[in-house]
Amino acid sequence: MVDPRGDDEIGGHRRWSFAGCVFDEAQWSLTVAGRRVPVEAKPLAMLRYLLLRAGETVSKDELLDTIWPNVTVVEASLTTAVRKLRLALGNEDIVETVSGIGYRLAVPVELEIRRGGNAADGFDAKSVVDPSHRPWGQRSIWIGAAIVLLVIALAVAWGRPRNRAASDVRTPSAPEVADALRELDVAAVKRLVAAGWDPARPWDKEGNDALTILLNQCEWDRAHDRRKMLLIARMLIEGGAPIDRRNVWGDTAYSIAKAPRYCGPDHPVTQMIEAMCYGGSMGPRDLCLATYELTAGQRLAQGLPPKG
Structure with missing residues (x-):
């Protein structure tokens, strides 16, 4: 079986179904509750990439490099694209923000791959990804990252002066x-x-x-x-x-x-x-x-x- 996450010979022949929505790669279209929804190019490209990485958290830097290749853009462009995508999907919970890291699809995703190269050919269901059931390898990565962040946080906290009250933290005038x-x-x-x-x-x-x-x-x-x-x-x-x-x-x-x-x-x-x-x-x-x-x-x- 060809890896469904790769941009190989099946590219353009995939269709994903998730939370009442369907993204057809060949048609480059998003359907929500049976109705085709117009979406700008960048938010739709972001959806496709998140679907290719269904069940995983994708970093902001990776999304910026993928959606805006060879272009320097501010992070606000990414936030705007996410907001537009959520508006198109009609459900803010589908695309989850992973604080300080990036974004992930928070709903089960079913991938189908067209049997032939023509639009009239049918689809075969190939896989279902449920983000609530992650393989141990991915969980171990998250656990390791959490341990590293905890160690860093403890080190920073230990290095702060002990005689500084919270009220002393400067805020802009x-x-x-x-x-x-x-x-x-x-x-x-x-x-x-x-x-x-x-x-x-x-x-x-x-x-x-x-x-x-x-x-x-x-x-x-x-x-x-x-x-x-x-x-x-x-x-x-x-x-x-x-x-x-x-x-x-x-x-x-x-x-x-x-x-x-x-x-x-x-x-x-x-x-x-x-x-x-x-x-x-x-x-x-x-x-x-x-x-x-x-x-x-x-x-x-x-x-x-x-x-x-």
Whole structure:
């Protein structure tokens, strides 16, 4: 039997079934619950590679090298592709994030290989991979890796000063964050996130957050670097900044971004947020739209009398 994970003479003649979904390699198509679902090329290529490695954890570096060969891309591109794939599958649990390592398919996968080279030929079921039942060899690798990580963690912990309280750990100040966002300093924002700054935390009493502050750059500086703003916006959203949170005025990041006064509908950040809102069945969709009907709590925060 030919190794089903290899790109050999059977390449292009495989079909995988998993969790109510079917990926046909020859047709380069994904079907979910019997309905063909449109998927962009990179997310679909990622699905194919995860299927080829069904039951295994695939590292981020391996996915980046495979899906974007000979191209230097930021890790955010991988995260975006995973999000789009999960939206297409309609189930976030199918593709599992293995913290600090990469991704794996978390559902049983059945592989079929076409008997002949023509599309009309039937399929033969060849194998079923259930990720909940891993061979001892793979389990031993994970156990060994866990032991190594434990030893490293203990060594790091042992080497830390004993007289430093948890409250002494430095967190970024508001002016530092503001300067990094307003200067579109990609490296600084990355360092701030690593230092413990939470992009999802509300910025002020009006309910604005870091993403909202970033979008103001469109109004402050019309000649700003759009690519840098896009990279920072991705980092903020991937760090937890919500795209459907409304401030006390009823505005969301999407409504601010698409406004002509700010970035406008043609700005890459606006288009990215719009794709996240409406790009699939899992998106917040109309929750991304502004609403100017204030809640009782918002009216109270603004010192307005109760409605009615």
